[in-house]
Amino acid sequence: MDEHRDVRASDKDRDAAAERLRLAVEEGCLDFREFDDRVGRAYGSVTRGELADLVADLPARRRPSPSPAPSGTPRWLKAVWAGWAVLLAVNVVVWAAVSVAEGCPMDFWPKGLLPPGLILAIVTAGTVRRRRDATAEGS
Incomplete structure (x- = not known):
């Protein structure tokens, strides 16, 4: 100017x-x-x-230090994992109680929660990897 x-x-x-x-x-x-x-x-x-x-009397403009990109598992994903784990635990306890009450082990029906757990694991791995790569690019 x-x-x-x-x-x-x-x-x-x-x-x-x-x-x-x-x-x-x-x-x-x-x-x-x-x-x-x-x-x-x-x-x-x-x-x-x-x-x-x-x-004119102001100091040179300071550049803000870039905020580090978040790394690790996001909070929302931890909450989904916690919900899935609670749901699985409740189902296993109910299955065990029914099996004991019937006198013989029943088919393990909580196994139906394993595919959503696998999908959740894939989403978690992708999210953590993407966040780690973003952190590495910012360094």
């Missing part, structure tokens, strides 16, 4: 200055009253030089 101080400012230039002022508030460099004053002057600025003066 400094090289063309006398050039008329565009709306994009004004928006960029207002955004820099907003970031200065987040960084603690400006209070709200000063921000309000400067942003009003930014949108009323005619030249790029006027905009440059509004942000």
Whole structure:
């Protein structure tokens, strides 16, 4: 901006200055009253030089540190696994109780819950792998 101080400012230039002022508030460099004053002057600025003066005393813009991509098993998937495990456990207990009450072991009908468990295992493996790869790319 400094090289063309006398050039008329565009709306994009004004928006960029207002955004820099907003970031200065987040960084603690400006209070709200000063921000309000400067942003009003930014949108009323005619030249790029006027905009440059509004942000000249602010430190260089800090780049936010990238947040690490989540790794491991997501919470929702852990909840689904917990639900499946409870359902399987209840079915096994009921099967065992019925088998004991009948005096002979019945067909193990909780085995019907094994295919959904296999699908859940495949989904978990894919999700964990995708999240691990995203973390590796971010490093």
